[in-house]
Amino acid sequence: MSDQPILEMRDIKKSFGPVDVLKEVDFRAQAGQVTALVGDNGAGKSTLVKCISGTYAIDGGEYLYEGRPVVVHSPRDASALGIEIVYQDLALCDNLDIVQNMFLGRERVSGLVLDESSMEQAAEETLRSLSVRTVKSVRQRVASLSGGQRQTVAIAKAVLWNSNVVVLDEPTAALGVAQTAQVLSLVRRLADRGLAVVLISHNMTDVLQVADSIAVLYLGQMAAQVDRRDVNQQQLVELITTGRLEGSDIAGITKGAIA
Amino acid sequence: MTSLDDNGTDKPVAPGGASAVGTSPPATVPAPAGTSGTEDRLAAVATSLPVAHSARGYFNLYVQRVRGGEMGSLPAVGGLVGLVILFSAIQPTFRGLYNFGNMLTEGSGPVLLAMGLVFVLLLGEIDLSAGFAGGVCAAVMVRLMVGYNMAWPVSIGAALVTGIVIGLLIGFLRTKVRIPSFVVTLAFFLAFQGVALFIVNNGKGAHGDVRITDNVVLAFENSQMPKWAGWLLAAVLIAGYGYVKLSAQRARRRQGLLGEPTVVLAAKIGGVTVGLLLFVLLLNQNRNVNSTPVATNVNGTITFVRPPAVEGVPWVVLVLVGFFVLWTFVLSRTRYGRHVYAVGGNEEASRRAGIAVDRVRISVFVICSFMAAVGGIMIGSNVAAVSVQNYSGNTLLLAVGAAVIGGTSLFGGKGRVVDALIGGAVVEVIQNGMSNLVQGNNGSSVQYIVTGVVLMLAAAIDALSRRRAGATGLG
Numbered sequence: 063m064s065d066q067p068i069l070e071m072r073d074i075k076k077s078f079g080p081v082d083v084l085k086e087v088d089f090r091a092q093a094g095q096v097t098a099l100v101g102d103n104g105a106g107k108s109t110l111v112k113c114i115s116g117t118y119a120i121d122g123g124e125y126l127y128e129g130r131p132v133v134v135h136s137p138r139d140a141s142a143l144g145i146e147i148v149y150q151d152l153a154l155c156d157n158l159d160i161v162q163n164m165f166l167g168r169e170r171v172s173g174l175v176l177d178e179s180s181m182e183q184a185a186e187e188t189l190r191s192l193s194v195r196t197v198k199s200v201r202q203r204v205a206s207l208s209g210g211q212r213q214t215v216a217i218a219k220a221v222l223w224n225s226n227v228v229v230l231d232e233p234t235a236a237l238g239v240a241q242t243a244q245v246l247s248l249v250r251r252l253a254d255r256g257l258a259v260v261l262i263s264h265n266m267t268d269v270l271q272v273a274d275s276i277a278v279l280y281l282g283q284m285a286a287q288v289d290r291r292d293v294n295q296q297q298l299v300e301l302i303t304t305g306r307l308e309g310s311d312i313a314g315i316t317k318g319a320i321a
Numbered sequence: 322m323t324s325l326d327d328n329g330t331d332k333p334v335a336p337g338g339a340s341a342v343g344t345s346p347p348a349t350v351p352a353p354a355g356t357s358g359t360e361d362r363l364a365a366v367a368t369s370l371p372v373a374h375s376a377r378g379y380f381n382l383y384v385q386r387v388r389g390g391e392m393g394s395l396p397a398v399g400g401l402v403g404l405v406i407l408f409s410a411i412q413p414t415f416r417g418l419y420n421f422g423n424m425l426t427e428g429s430g431p432v433l434l435a436m437g438l439v440f441v442l443l444l445g446e447i448d449l450s451a452g453f454a455g456g457v458c459a460a461v462m463v464r465l466m467v468g469y470n471m472a473w474p475v476s477i478g479a480a481l482v483t484g485i486v487i488g489l490l491i492g493f494l495r496t497k498v499r500i501p502s503f504v505v506t507l508a509f510f511l512a513f514q515g516v517a518l519f520i521v522n523n524g525k526g527a528h529g530d531v532r533i534t535d536n537v538v539l540a541f542e543n544s545q546m547p548k549w550a551g552w553l554l555a556a557v558l559i560a561g562y563g564y565v566k567l568s569a570q571r572a573r574r575r576q577g578l579l580g581e582p583t584v585v586l587a588a589k590i591g592g593v594t595v596g597l598l599l600f601v602l603l604l605n606q607n608r609n610v611n612s613t614p615v616a617t618n619v620n621g622t623i624t625f626v627r628p629p630a631v632e633g634v635p636w637v638v639l640v641l642v643g644f645f646v647l648w649t650f651v652l653s654r655t656r657y658g659r660h661v662y663a664v665g666g667n668e669e670a671s672r673r674a675g676i677a678v679d680r681v682r683i684s685v686f687v688i689c690s691f692m693a694a695v696g697g698i699m700i701g702s703n704v705a706a707v708s709v710q711n712y713s714g715n716t717l718l719l720a721v722g723a724a725v726i727g728g729t730s731l732f733g734g735k736g737r738v739v740d741a742l743i744g745g746a747v748v749e750v751i752q753n754g755m756s757n758l759v760q761g762n763n764g765s766s767v768q769y770i771v772t773g774v775v776l777m778l779a780a781a782i783d784a785l786s787r788r789r790a791g792a793t794g795l796g
Binding site: 156 | 569572573575576577578654655656659660662663665666667669670671673674675676734735
């Protein structure tokens with residue numbers, strides 16, 4: 063893998079009024095890797111994601127995409143760069159089918175008329191390329207899908223647009239064991255396709271199972287961004303709850319433990 | 322429904338490596354290759370597009386959807402057939418050809434209103450002011466013609482523009498000021514009644530209304546097309562429907578996608594053909610009830626004159642068909658229509674998908690008020706005058722009732738333009754049948770009660786089928 067991260071946030075600052083939510087946070091995501099973003103409630107995970115997506119403007123710091131500094135003011139800007147966010151409350155319309163949802167807002171038309179068959183074919187191809195075989199028909203209404211299937215559709219929707227970075231916000235939060243495994247294997251396949259996947263999760267087991275690199279936020283600061291191979295579950299929990307690791311010499315800890 | 326990836330279950334994913342994933346065989350979506358197993362599996366799925374390999378599979382799919390709570394217009398069609406049979410059996414005047422034409426012209430105004438309301442209902446909104454908005458627009462038209470001697474294109478144009486402005490105003494108050502549409506339109510319901518009264522009182526004649534004297538405006542509801550024009554209309558519609566259906570089928574086949582079974586396709590096109598030809602055939606008969614010559618004084622001599630024949634398709638049918646085709650096309654085939662459904666289904670998802678939600682919301686109010694103007698003009702044409710009572714709350718509720726009875730959901734996200742036609746037919750048959758049935762016997766009271774009960778029934782079916790759809794996972 064190349065050393066240059068496709069997405070890099072440097073010294074990101076974000077405050078709401080007097081509250082500093084992000085204090086000089088560094089974050090990197092490599093193409094072809096799953097980068098987990100973990101942290102306790104209120105650590106700033108969601109804020110960081112919203113800074114990445116352009117929902118929030120950053121107060122300070124640098125936003126680098128493929129090594130170039132970029133300005134992202136809105137989700138549209140992020141999409142234009144090739145960054146797609148899959149939110150926790152899935153952005154799907156129950157009354158539309160899978161194809162209609164995957165192309166929502168970016169429908170293909172020939173002249174005035176929607177090009178249904180070409181969209182249907184592209185949706186099928188995308189799902190096939192992700193080895194998704196859990197949906198029976200791409201013309202199913204999303205309302206009839208299970209939680210795992212809905213997550214799959216939401217992720218496939220992000221992939222459809224040839225995006226390079228996919229941010230997944232708690233994709234397994236509401237899923238059962240089998241469906242979680244299914245979604246995690248899809249997450250893995252995304253990275254294997256060469257995408258940079260950012261996975262936000264509360265679930266340590268999931269993170270350790272699928273991530274290549276783990277970034278730990280602690281009270282608005284990046285406690286560490288470490289290689290998956292360098293930590294075990296106990297160390298990870300310690301990092302999340304205290305922001306530091308007793309007597310550690312892990313190379314990946316960038317800013318050092320918070321004293 | 323929740324069948325899982327049998328490869329993916331419980332398979333641990335190795336961190337940092339593709340090994341575990343790499344071992345799972347390359348899987349595919351069940352592509353619509355003509356395997357025998359596909360049909361059965363498809364039959365178990367509720368799809369938005371009715372596609373299947375065989376007529377049997379198609380039928381199974383349909384039954385599946387209905388049982389899952391996705392009944393569409395089925396209850397309305399059933400009710401319509403039942404009501405027509407009932408009223409025909411007990412009432413000779415109901416089943417006459419004259420009454421058929423009469424119901425068509427009488428019901429056209431509310432149906433046009435209902436077409437606009439479908440758009441508003443699709444977003445889960447309501448427009449209570451549509452009736453009186455139509456009244457204001459019709460009053461504008463008639464005042465320009467009567468008071469200011471404007472030509473009919475100018476007057477009708479002004480009425481339509483008035484409708485658009487009203488829609489923009491409602492949309493602005495709903496999206497920018499963020500007043501719930503129920504309140505905005507309730508306020509307008511009251512205010513427009515006053516505005517319409519003001520305009521009409523300004524130039525009313527002896528009857529407390531303004532008579533329409535323009536022949537073109539009167540012709541919509543009171544004149545018939547030449548017979549050949551009726552046949553031509555039917556031919557154009559049949560050809561258009563066939564072309565749309567067949568070209569869609571060809572496009573799907575070309576892409577290797579599953580289409581409708583040929584038998585079903587043929588049945589649909591055949592059904593439309595027979596229905597339209599029968600419709601024109603019936604309307605091209607002379608439906609004037611007085612066909613016996615009457616003694617008339619012509620230039621001082623008494624001669625027997627046969628009353629003029631009433632035959633041909635009423636011109637208003639052209640208006641109905643035109644808007645029906647236009648709005649159906651807009652809703653089902655264009656990007657804008659897709660966005661209307663999307664915003665009705667999940668506003669937040671639509672916003673994230675980059676849809677200009679506010680603009681869509683304003684647009685449906687504009688369409689609704691515009692259609693209210695069209696409907697208002699037709700109602701005026703039907704009674705040859707604009708009088709405010711013809712646009713009262715009853716008119717609006719019947720139009721809302723028409724859309725809901727036809728299968729449009731009050732909860733948003735579900736509905737079609739054809740619902741307005743089918744539901745409108747049900748409402749008109751009830752109104753007409755009941756009024757003839759109970760004439761002189763406190764007629765309107767019974768009429769109101771029955772229509773109210775039917776509306777409540779339709780809303781109950783809507784709510785229950787929605788719950789059922791939620792329970793079975795079929796949207």
